[in-house]
Amino acid sequence: METKKLPKKIIFIGGGYISFEFAHIARRAGSEVLILHRSEKPLGSFDPDMVDLLVKASEAAGIKILTNNPVVAVIKENDGFRVRTEFKKGAQSEIRTFHADMVVNGAGRVPDIKDLKLENADVNYEKKGIIVDKHMRTSNPNIYAGGDCVAEGMKLTPVATLQGQIAAANILDGDDVEADYTGIPSAVFTIPVLASVGINAAKDSDKYKVIFRERSKWKTTQRIGIEFAASKVIIDEVNDRIMGAHILGPNAEEAINIFAMAMRLNISVSDIRKVIFTYPTICSDIPYML
Numbered sequence: 001m002e003t004k005k006l007p008k009k010i011i012f013i014g015g016g017y018i019s020f021e022f023a024h025i026a027r028r029a030g031s032e033v034l035i036l037h038r039s040e041k042p043l044g045s046f047d048p049d050m051v052d053l054l055v056k057a058s059e060a061a062g063i064k065i066l067t068n069n070p071v072v073a074v075i076k077e078n079d080g081f082r083v084r085t086e087f088k089k090g091a092q093s094e095i096r097t098f099h100a101d102m103v104v105n106g107a108g109r110v111p112d113i114k115d116l117k118l119e120n121a122d123v124n125y126e127k128k129g130i131i132v133d134k135h136m137r138t139s140n141p142n143i144y145a146g147g148d149c150v151a152e153g154m155k156l157t158p159v160a161t162l163q164g165q166i167a168a169a170n171i172l173d174g175d176d177v178e179a180d181y182t183g184i185p186s187a188v189f190t191i192p193v194l195a196s197v198g199i200n201a202a203k204d205s206d207k208y209k210v211i212f213r214e215r216s217k218w219k220t221t222q223r224i225g226i227e228f229a230a231s232k233v234i235i236d237e238v239n240d241r242i243m244g245a246h247i248l249g250p251n252a253e254e255a256i257n258i259f260a261m262a263m264r265l266n267i268s269v270s271d272i273r274k275v276i277f278t279y280p281t282i283c284s285d286i287p288y289m290l
Contacts (some may be wrong), residue, residue: 014107015042093239198244
């Protein structure tokens with residue numbers, strides 16, 4: 001964020017939010033960009049079918065993405081950095097070498113709790129963070145925790161806010177408030193944006209009704225000049241409820257909030273279809289996504 005001059009070649013380690021978002025910025029600003037991801041699929045928390053489309057959109061923009069390439073070494077050189085990976089395919093592996101002017105570690109974070117010596121306070125924790133119950137109470141009944149330091153919940157700003165509010169309410173008034181993570185959306189701010197809420201499901205899932213729409217030819221997409229756009233909505237037909245929604249395209253980060261609200265407030269699919277949205281907006285496409 002504080003780089004004064006954009007490097008010519010940038011390698012991003014890990015195929016998560018940070019790598020994809022900054023890769024799209026850097027590539028459009030003129031840098032040569034490579035994402036090295038350790039496993040088969042990047043953006044593991046998102047729907048794999050939608051991720052495949054975003055990968056195609058990223059590659060069409062000039063971003064190179066290599067999967068099954070866990071980084072084993074980053075070596076500083078006079079003219080930049082040398083990055084070594086161990087490419088894995090089945091039982092075989094080979095060492096590969098890449099060069100860049102800058103290397104960005106986007107491989108994820110671990111909670112910064114080691115120096116707290118939590119064991120001295122009888123607070124249990126694991127690799128993902130501090131263990132809390134549904135009231136945000138730790139194993140020590142006098143200590144509560146919330147946010148990125150806890151193992152529970154998605155690592156998102158609104159989730160941290162929710163957990164903090166729950167912890168504060170329970171500290172002040174007793175353990176009457178429980179965490180509810182229903183219908184919390186997330187988005188990766190690439191071009192186009194990929195936004196998601198609820199569960200993932202394959203297109204041919206037989207458990208729920210899965211409605212996939214290829215939206216690249218829809219007017220709300222074409223008028224902005226976006227080549228890649230799609231939606232996938234997962235519906236429990238028995239209960240007439242949305243179980244998951246995934247949108248790739250312009251303003252997806254806004255439209256996903258409609259689906260998030262429906263899930264959190266238990267609004268039926270039938271009622272959503274009755275809503276009249278402003279036109280032409282991405283939300284006016286929602287009835288056609290269902």
